[in-house]
Amino acid sequence: MLKMLVLFYAACILFLQSLSNTPSSSSSSETALPVTAVPQQEEEVKEQEGNVYALELERWHIYNDNSHPTETTDGLNQALQWAHDQGYTVFRVPAGTYLIAKGQNGTIDPHGRINMVSDMTFELDDQAVIQKETNGFQDYSTLHLGVGVKNAVIKGGTYRGDRDTHDYSSGGTHESGYGVLFQGAIDSRIDGVKTYNFTGDGLCVGGGGDFMQDVYEAGFETGGVDETGDLVNDASQIRTKVSYAITHPTFDLTHTLIVDNGSKLPHEYDLFFYRGDGSFLSHVKQQSQGKYVSIPDGAKAVRLTFKGQTQSGQYVEIWNRVQSTNVTVQNSESSFNRRQGLTINGGKNILVEHNSFHDIGGSNGTAPMAGIDVEGGAGDNGNINENVKIRNNAFYNNTRYDLILYDGSDALVENNHLASKGAIGLAVSDPFTGAVIKDNHFDGTTIHASHDVSFIGNTMNDAMTHFDGTHINIQGMVFTNALLSISSLTPYGVTASDIQINITDPAADAGLTIWKNPVHLTNVTIQGAPKLRAVTGEALEGNIFDNLKVIGYNATYGIDLPPGTYNHCVFEAPEGKGVEGPALVNGNTYLFNGCTIKGNGLRADHALLDFTIRNSSFAISGNKSAIAVHAAKSVKIIDNTLEAMSLSADYPAAVIALNDLWQKDKPSDILQAIITGNTIRTNRAAAGISSLYAGVGAGPYTIENNTLYNAKLQLKSNDVRGNNSEK
CATH class of the missing domain: 2.160.20.10 (Single-stranded right-handed beta-helix, Pectin lyase-like)
Known part of the structure; x- marks a missing residue:
């Protein structure tokens, strides 16, 4: 009985306490309030958790x-x-x-x-x-x-x-x-x-919770502040006339301030911190506007100095923004x-x-x-x-x-699936710095990147990139039916390495394109035939391509290679699907070192072209030239191996052709040619090196130290020749 009375008494006390904590009833409405009972199980959880x-x-x-x-x-x-x-x-x-x-x-x-x-x-x-x-x-x-x-x-x-x-x-x-x-x-x-x-x-x-102190023209004076915080005469500096309090409650949350939006003032400035009693505490120098500056412990006021002279319209702001x-x-x-x-x-x-x-x-x-x-x-x-970290999200x-x-x-930005088809999957603008984009899937969404971005291990399909800025690096990216488009604002502002571009849709606008400024690309492989050309580009001087491989491209249109240096590159045409290969149709300089060209040959055709290929190999299928030059300022073909083992019996193509029969009566537009140290093999008697149709007025070309198997020399009378061997 006593136990029950104690429990009853305790229940009454709890009831009275709950009434004392309940707000008074609103007189604005007499509508019956909904009653939602708290389940007994939930009450038990409350008691257990407390x-x-x-x-x-x-x-x-x-x-x-x-x-x-x-x-x-x-x-x-x-x-x-x-x-x-x-x-x-x-x-x-x-x-x-x-x-x-x-x-x-x-x-x-x-x-x-x-x-x-x-x-x-x-x-x-x-x-x-x-x-x-x-x-x-x-x-x-x-x-x-x-x-x-x-x-x-x-x-x-x-x-x-x-x-x-x-x-x-x-x-x-x-x-x-x-x-x-x-x-x-x-x-x-x-x-x-x-x-x-x-x-x-x-x-x-x-x-939120902004604090701002305006400093107008009248708030500045000529003079500086020395290392001990004392004011000194200095005609080369400007200082604020007073030190400004930094005691707003939000400073206790951030322990920082920002100096920003200066007008007619240098971008950099110095700060001098003072204690509550006005005594000097410390200084920090050469700070940039718009950046957070840490406030030292004990600081209650700050004074600013700038280099320069006072002038009309000077202005700056001291901010605290709570992130x-x-x-x-x-x-x-x-x-x-x-x-x-x-x-x-x-x-x-x-x-x-x-x-x-x-x-x-x-x-x-x-x-x-x-x-x-x-x-x-x-x-x-x-x-x-x-x-900011953004990872494992779906868009x-x-x-x-x-x-x-x-x-x-x-x-x-890591391991996200960005799949708003036809939209921009990622945009990185100029004001953002230090972005790392890693292991994301751009599924039908494009990339626009303007500045200071590293791309690592991403994949993209059915879309394209717009790598437009400086300090952009792309590593280990895989594209499927997608276009890697680079338009660097500065020379070598964009670099890329270990790139795989797989083209399985013959209607896809896919591959690689280079615009605006030269780039340096390493280990880029393009596999498959797109709708048009797998590689295109602007006539830019200075591109560098190391280990670029273009395999199975659209041989109806070929490859429009941008000018540059090509080291250990591979260009391999598909079997029996067209005759066009790598084309050098822009002016400026091309240099090929240690490259491999298979299937279809290389075509050079621009009056301002400076073209050198050395230590490279050609394996040509069908009745096609390995190198066909139609126009160039300078051609150098040095120490290469060229094989054409499928030439036809009727009208076999010349392996190296400096123009063709249809151009022989036109003014020559191949100004200089040096062909030396090459090994040429054919399956039948054919012209291994032909300059006979170079055109009217063609100057002497240098043809020396070449070895030809089955093939023959077909040269102009004024060419400089020596130590060539026909076997």
């Missing part, structure tokens, strides 16, 4: 029937804050649809969103939907993690936007309607979440949003893995319409992105892009 709060809808005036947005939003925020204050670390939301109020002024209205707290997991039931109330705002958020929120986890459930019912009549892009928005959150995670149908982005991980730091987005899905699946615009140490981003953009989408866009707008008073059915690296530094 830190899980199962949301009580009636207690907090929350509706789970897609109604009462104001009451529901306020109730969720009150319950979250209460759970945090009580020491709970998991906040569980039961099944149902929760309508989040549109608020009064979009993103900045805390009553128009769920405001996440620190040290909490916000966990939705699998059947729970957080629905944004339809509105006409240019921007809004649905769940918000603000500056300084730490150790938060957004887990499970669905977040749904108002894309289909949104009022777009005010004009503008309406591109900033967010599902889950991080603005300066730290050590936090999104896990197993679905977001879709937002007017902007399903997910956004970015910066979302150490954030993971995993096991989630973001789809059918107008702008992005995920935007990273002010993140540091961001990991995005095991997610899917699909069906972004669509008929009323807004640019850029990407699965992921890493874009902080750092050059336009935006945020800085640093150290498909996105309208324009799968992934954009627009600005920031240091990204690893």
Whole structure:
């Protein structure tokens, strides 16, 4: 009996405590509140874990029937804050649809969103939907993690936007309607979440809480600061007239500052830090605008100096931008949003893995319409992105892009499947540096890379590359029915090695093409016949091709080789499928060292061509020349082995032909030729070296030290000949 009384007394105390923690009833509505009982099993889990709060809808005036947005939003925020204050670390939301109020002024209205707290997991039931109330705002958020929120986890459930019912009549892009928005959150995670149908982005991980100090023309004076922090006269320098406080609370989160957007000032500057009592602490010199600078411990103020003289219109800004730091987005899905699946615009140490981003953009989408866009707008008073890892994600059915690296530094993009057919799978822009793209599959999606990117072990099919910038290196990439297109902005700004291009579709525009500036390529193999030419290029001086192999190309069109040096290259025609081979039809210089040409021969035809081939071998099938020169400024054929063992009995082709019978009565356009040290074998008597039809006015060519088996010399009378052997 006594035991039962004790238990009854304890139950009464718990009941009274729960009443004391319950907010007063709202007088704004008398509609009956939904009652969602907490299952007994869930209560037992709560008791066992001790830190899980199962949301009580009636207690907090929350509706789970897609109604009462104001009451529901306020109730969720009150319950979250209460759970945090009580020491709970998991906040569980039961099944149902929760309508989040549109608020009064979009993103900045805390009553128009769920405001996440620190040290909490916000966990939705699998059947729970957080629905944004339809509105006409240019921007809004649905769940918000603000500056300084730490150790938060957004887990499970669905977040749904108002894309289909949104009022777009005010004009503008309406591109900033967010599902889950991080603005300066730290050590936090999104896990197993679905977001879709937002007017902007399903997910956004970015910066917030800006502090800015303007320094206008009147804030500068002539003079410098010495090594001890004292002001000194120096006509070659400019300094700020005062030291500026760096005591805003956000500095405690970042311990950094940024000097940016200078006008009529040098890009580099020096900083001098002072303690709270005004005494000098330390300095850092030759810093670049737009970069984070670490603030030393104990610093409360900073003064700037620049080289130069004061002048009208000088201006600079001192910023603190709180990056979302150490954030993971995993096991989630973001789809059918107008702008992005995920935007990273002010993140540091961001990991995005095991997610899917699909069906972004669509008929009323807004640019850029990407699965992921890493874009902080750092050059336009935006945020800085640093150290982003994007791996093991799936992209498909996105309208324009799968992934954009627009600005920031240091990204690893690894093991992703980028499959939005016909779209851009990856775009890396000039403002982004230090990107590594590794082991990804570009499945029908193109690559646009402008600057400072390393590609390692990637595959591509049914698409093409646009490698346009400087400091781009491609290693170990496999293409299938795809085009490797390189347009380097500077000489050798793009390098590539260990490349395999497999062409199995005869209708494919596939192979290799080189434009704008020379490149250095090593170990590139192209196998198969495309729709047209497997290799093409602009007339660029200085390309270097080491171990280029082109096998089974389209012999109807041949290969249009760009000028350059070809070391140990192989060109092998398919059997019986055309007569065209490697063609030198551009001006400038070609040098072939130790190359192998099989099947169809090499054709040279340009009045400004400077062509040398040495230590190479030819094995020609059919009744074709190994080397046919129709026009050239200079030809040097030295120390090669040439075999033509299938020449026809009637009109056998000359193995080395300097023009042909049809050109003999025209002015000669082969200005110089040296043919020496070659070994020529034919299956029957034929012209091994022919200059007889070089044309009217052809000068003397040098034909010396060649050995011919079955073949004969067929030379002009003015050629210089010596020590040739016919066997």
